[in-house]
Amino acid sequence: MEKAWWKESVVYQIYPRSFMDSNGDGIGDLRGIISKLDYLKELGIDVIWLSPVYKSPNDDNGYDISDYQNIMDEFGTMEDFDELLQGAHDRGLKIVMDLVVNHSSDEHAWFAESRKSKDNPYRDYYIWKPGKDGELPTNWGSVFGGSAWQYDEATDEYYLHLFSKKQPDLNWENKKVRQEVYEMMTWWLDKGIDGFRMDVINFISKDNSYPDGEVHGDNKYGDGSKYFMNGPRIHEFLQEMNKEVLSKYDVMTVGEMPGVNAEQGKLYTGTERNELNMVFQFEHVDVGNGPGGKWTPQPWNLTELKGILAKWQYGLAEDGWNSLYWNNHDQPRAVSRFGNDKEYYEKSAKMLATCLHMMKGTPYIYQGEEIGMTNVAFESIDDYRDLEILNMYNEAVNELGKDPNEVMQAIYKRGRDNARTPVQWDDTENAGFTTGTPWINVNPNYKEINAEKVLQDSNSIFHYYKKLIQLRKENEIVVYGKFDLIYEDSEQVFAYTRTLGDEKWLVVCSFADESVNFELPDHLSYKEAECVIGNYEDAPQKIDSFELKPYQALVYKLN
Template identity: 45%
Template structure:
């Protein structure tokens, strides 16, 4: 990241999951004209960049993350002309466009794969990863991330192809120079069309071990084991640097990698400026792992560790929500007794951290998880697999459903709640996924009219970040509070210092006198509806930002 890319530090990025954002033609599926109709809303919110989850041609086995045409628009979302109109409107409003880039795998309906599977000697034969059977079985014991074997047999070649995700998402063979050249050309084509950046999906798995040894991980209930030597291999980092050197750096393109990085050292391998790979990264943590391991103490430790590791040589993507995670107010806050105040609290915590904040559609109104009544009501492949694995492990259908509901990616994918009607104002047709019934209480229309709503809190936070050099570019210093649930820090530049207190608890906690004495003025509080900060006690889920 050179000084020419300093503009990324001023972004507030809004992620749109197009299928669930707004349906302009009444077919029950969100689309690009729908985003165009809601662009004034996003401008009013204050964001200045949009990350679009995939809008490319796809058979939708994994909701667009299985691409069959990289330079085409999915018919359900509109046309390339619709995309171009949206692009032009974004440019007029000063909103940068970030596209999802899915190049670990394609769809099995992509022309490359259709050619590759047809024989062993065609010109696309090496575009995917093919192996012979071993003793009449799959080449190894690896499991797919979505359940079952990671290998699928094709009679035409009498071979198996590798798919780390769905069997309809065959992995591309990055060891093939001709394939890499085609991918580079495709990325440049989108940059030529006016794309400002890319969020690069599942990028930690590009390089595969050529011998494909058996995994030593414990077997899943279906008998297969997740590979233990696939993420972050040296070859993967080399491929990423190649993309950066050929495309991203010379063309001043923003890059955000979705990475598997269990340690801060591995995260740094992707985002340290000196590594010349990504500008920032979104570490992927399986929802069930995050639910089982998350605590305020762990969160603080992780933030401190990554800040110290990257403050001189890197940058951070800050997020609590995206299309792969449960809703943040349901996961980290309290979506019942303290729904509004904890949603504001989480926003204030995130937007006061150093780095680029990401807002996932609906979090700005406090959208929550949903419990759909039957597994048949779920669309997400991962949810269906979790349910199946639960049954194989001996769980009752009721227990398997309860666990699947908790971690389901469909929690984040229910349609955007624009008003209090039964369909949430999302569509005039039948929505592709059920609307959360609480749209009657939680919706954009009501919150735009309420001066103390979660939506207004987001607007105030984004405006403050644009005005405050300390929030946008300032250093961070952590303060000892004597309480693991009370997090305090300062953000400062030579001309400004802000002091933040965040109570990650449903209990009251006192701000230590020694920390409070220099607080001059409370700028924002998650209790703005109740008149703001009262002190010296912080109420449940209270955040307050002071000027010093």
């Protein structure tokens, strides 16, 4: 396995709007991030992944970009960005930017030109189609609800938007579009950034025959995903991007790829393939999806979760590389989803951290995860800000007549705004996030859960994360060791070993809220078991057979 700095790193994701507000307008900004660089240095992370900070009308919280080489007014200026980059580099931290090039904003200069006329030189920068027999060009539904096609009167045609209608899809078949993207990427890399997290990058190649998608359940629209996910020219485009841009710099790349499996993951990240370093897959965060996807949540089971994570661990064991994450700006809070945020709140938060950080791959921490932030349950739909939530609620309640309470329960469990409430810095008003009115309400539990409190407590979740990060830095086995799952059929225990040369570590994590008996498998022998980290005060010395407490996590070095 080739060594690389990005394999040995721990990444911290910042969602700037909710991180820290420096000027009292209620919106997090670049100067707010600058003010917290020492906090991140203290945690021990290596890389900051910055969600989009580019100029944007903010229809989808900055994932609709109107100018790729400019900063959103609410976030500050390019001078602020340069200062942030310098401040991070001075502390030995790297910065990875979000690259959003499946689509732009409809307020981007290219689109303003594109929609003017059919023979405009920019027409072909986007995907335009005439209607079919008085109907839409295809029956595809948008990821955010409604049709994926928007009619534009000026030229009597439709443009494709897989997300919001203010996010028209770029036409990657057009070489000029690709060149524009590569030039923009080069501009940022020359500025000194350390890589890209690429938003829905496996959507950029579409099946050019544009067939209708299958209609599922009571959906009005068809599922076109097999015609735009991992499309016909995706590898060609990524290899071209690598050749034209990425190969010229020592940077980290991670592709967000819904609908990707481990076999495809190997193609995207294989060393000889010259595409990307790693991908974000979604299989494990889709556990518990019901017939209506995440909005019909169902109980999930541990064997399914383990099976998916192990499949990726084995799939990319020899070639390629995994990203490890429980949550991000699009997912509910890890401790509320996979742990127990009530009785075993702190124990389960630490257990989840252990389980993830001890696997093979690059771990990602989402802002607030290190202090144990939880999901939120706002009473009214009016308190929510996420376009996806609002569209879904409107469709479910107003069009399909579903019970508003049931719909709200699904939002509490799986809505994206769970991750977007402001970071809880202290117990002062608005959790110390802003002196103004926050753009979205703070989670009311900020008096109990906040950074100031956990920094002062050496047994806190924050200090536990710090220790896990330190272990990764000091022990090559955590980065490069071989992963092997044990007890794959257990619905209560997630256990595995890591092996590097003669060294072997055992990781045992309980996902149960009662005590469970653990027996060491016969094929594992040891003279002495040294506990490296655990989330309870005491750890059994003899590990042939012992009682695992609720949500207990233990890591042993087997000598």
